[in-house]
Amino acid sequence: MLGVGGSEIVFIALIFLIIFGPGSLPKMARDVGRFVTEARRAVDEFKEEITSAADDDEDDHRKKR
Structure with missing residues (x-):
């Protein structure tokens, strides 16, 4: 982990x-847990948008043939 x-x-936890x-x-x-959850949700939504856009572009490319 990084x-x-x-x-x-353990040392960092003791300092905190x-x-x-x-x-x-x-x-x-x-x-911190809420932040991590929200960050993961945002990354998942971003991935879905990218995948959806790529699928849409592929469909448009197939229709033009």
């Missing part, structure tokens, strides 16, 4: 815990 091992992830405190970490985790 060249980050398990010990680095020290900086932000245990109270705000669950809210931050939820916000």
Whole structure:
């Protein structure tokens, strides 16, 4: 995962815990989860649009023959 091992992830988590405190970490985790979900949804929609446009172009090209 991006060249980050398990010990680095634990270290980063400890730094976040020290900086932000245990109270705000669950809210931050939820916000990150929502962001990731929305980003994946946007990427999926983009892929669908590209695929649909490519299919439409292919259909138009076939009709012209």
